[in-house]
Amino acid sequence: MLLKYFLTCLIAHSACQSIPQATVKQGILLQDVTLIDGNGQPPKEHMDILLQGDSIAQIGQHLDTTGVTIFHLSGKTVMPALISAHVHVGTLKGKDNSGDFYLRDNIIRHLKKYQDYGILQVLVMGTDRPMLFESGLADSSLKGLAPGARLHSAGYGFGVTGGVPPPSNGMDFVKRPATPAEAAHEVDLLAKLPVKTIKMWVDNMGPDKPKMDTAVYHALIAAAHSNGMKAAAHLFYIADARQLAKDGIDIIAHSIRDQEADDTLISLLKRNDIIYIPTLALDKFAYAYGDIPSWLNTPYFKKSLEPEAYEFINSPKYKDGIRNNPNYPAKVKAFETALKNACKLHKAGVLVALGTDSGASPARTQGFSEHMELILLVEAGLTPLEAITVGTKNAAKALRVDEEYGTIEIGKKADLLILNDNPAQKIENTQSIYRVYKAGEEVSKGPLE
Numbered sequence: 001m002l003l004k005y006f007l008t009c010l011i012a013h014s015a016c017q018s019i020p021q022a023t024v025k026q027g028i029l030l031q032d033v034t035l036i037d038g039n040g041q042p043p044k045e046h047m048d049i050l051l052q053g054d055s056i057a058q059i060g061q062h063l064d065t066t067g068v069t070i071f072h073l074s075g076k077t078v079m080p081a082l083i084s085a086h087v088h089v090g091t092l093k094g095k096d097n098s099g100d101f102y103l104r105d106n107i108i109r110h111l112k113k114y115q116d117y118g119i120l121q122v123l124v125m126g127t128d129r130p131m132l133f134e135s136g137l138a139d140s141s142l143k144g145l146a147p148g149a150r151l152h153s154a155g156y157g158f159g160v161t162g163g164v165p166p167p168s169n170g171m172d173f174v175k176r177p178a179t180p181a182e183a184a185h186e187v188d189l190l191a192k193l194p195v196k197t198i199k200m201w202v203d204n205m206g207p208d209k210p211k212m213d214t215a216v217y218h219a220l221i222a223a224a225h226s227n228g229m230k231a232a233a234h235l236f237y238i239a240d241a242r243q244l245a246k247d248g249i250d251i252i253a254h255s256i257r258d259q260e261a262d263d264t265l266i267s268l269l270k271r272n273d274i275i276y277i278p279t280l281a282l283d284k285f286a287y288a289y290g291d292i293p294s295w296l297n298t299p300y301f302k303k304s305l306e307p308e309a310y311e312f313i314n315s316p317k318y319k320d321g322i323r324n325n326p327n328y329p330a331k332v333k334a335f336e337t338a339l340k341n342a343c344k345l346h347k348a349g350v351l352v353a354l355g356t357d358s359g360a361s362p363a364r365t366q367g368f369s370e371h372m373e374l375i376l377l378v379e380a381g382l383t384p385l386e387a388i389t390v391g392t393k394n395a396a397k398a399l400r401v402d403e404e405y406g407t408i409e410i411g412k413k414a415d416l417l418i419l420n421d422n423p424a425q426k427i428e429n430t431q432s433i434y435r436v437y438k439a440g441e442e443v444s445k446g447p448l449e
């Protein structure tokens with residue numbers, strides 16, 4: 001009896017000693033996968049990827065298996081984790097949107113949702129609040145120490161008094177500078193925070209509201225640049241895109257939706273290295289729920305929704321509001337123009353990056369929207385591989401994290417998705433998430449686990 005007890009302890013002891021050491025020191029081998037690297041190269045089959053610590057250590061065929069933890073993954077595909085360069089986090093809860101919800105728990109809940117859907121970095125476009133910075137969450141999330149996707153913040157956003165964005169829906173912290181000096185001062189304050197991009201709303205969303213004064217937005221852009229930051233703009237009209245492109249904007253954070261972009265504008269965007277984030281999902285969701293969209297009853301969609309949001313978007317009031325809106329045909333047209341411009345700009349060589357405006361309303365549901373955006377990019381005319389590059393490498397460039405993230409290459413951080421099915425064959429397969437790895441560690445088995 002005593003001997004048996006002794007032997008059990010011995011076995012348990014030796015097991016405890018050897019397994020963690022092998023795991024920590026030697027790494028994890030993802031064996032026999034199909035590799036999509038994010039650079040747009042055709043998928044490579046029967047590849048091994050060695051993860052050591054938080055990074056990708058080796059990529060090749062038949063890598064040495066001595067001392068490593070092996071995961072046999074024949075038939076599975078590995079691609080870089082997705083990055084979304086236009087989202088909103090923390091203000092949405094249930095069917096409502098409010099600054100009151102902007103608490104640590106709600107922010108983390110959203111960041112974990114993105115993570116479950118394979119999105120490991122997000123840029124919040126101008127709806128953050130001081131708590132994010134005062135609590136240290138901005139820093140810890142950026143470093144990957146907080147749970148879920150890493151949050152990149154564009155600070156509080158810049159709008160217009162009496163204009164857009166309306167101060168409801170959690171937009172009450174948006175700064176509304178009256179003069180260029182005030183604008184520059186506010187940007188200087190943001191530059192002291194972990195903020196690398198500022199966000200401004202330049203259109204008036206209707207003829208009866210004031211637009212941002214040109215001198216004010218010139219000051220915003222100039223102050224951003226003098227602080228080493230980039231400036232992003234919400235827009236709709238081609239006229240604003242033309243003006244902003246001339247005036248030094250770095251990121252166009254929505255599609256141009258009133259007209260097709262012409263060659264003069266396209267050359268200007270290219271010459272000035274302006275990044276274009278089409279947010280096609282936003283424009284699709286602006287009218288799609290007037291009908292019953294094909295995804296409405298899929299578990300993958302429903303799981304991404306806030307509690308009560310399913311009932312909300314299926315309510316006759318919501319549906320009728322969309323259907324009977326006199327702007328319904330205009331919204332469909334805007335979406336179609338957005339699709340054309342996304343494809344045209346991408347094919348012409350403008351850097352198109354994935355962003356969705358998810359988290360800004362119950363229908364713009366976090367996580368699902370990013371996968372919908374990939375589908376819509378393919379509908380626009382991109383190949384699935386091009387769409388994947390938009391959602392990985394290009395979005396990493398928009399966040400200026402492309403030296404460490406966005407592609408699967410030796411030395412880069414091991415933020416990756418293991419998928420059951422190959423999305424190069426069918427873009428919907430980005431939804432077949434088997435595992436999500438953040439900095440070399442498994443963090444999720446996907447939203448439906």
Ligand SMILES: [Zn+2]
Pocket residue numbers: 086087088125357360
């Ligand atoms: Zn937005």
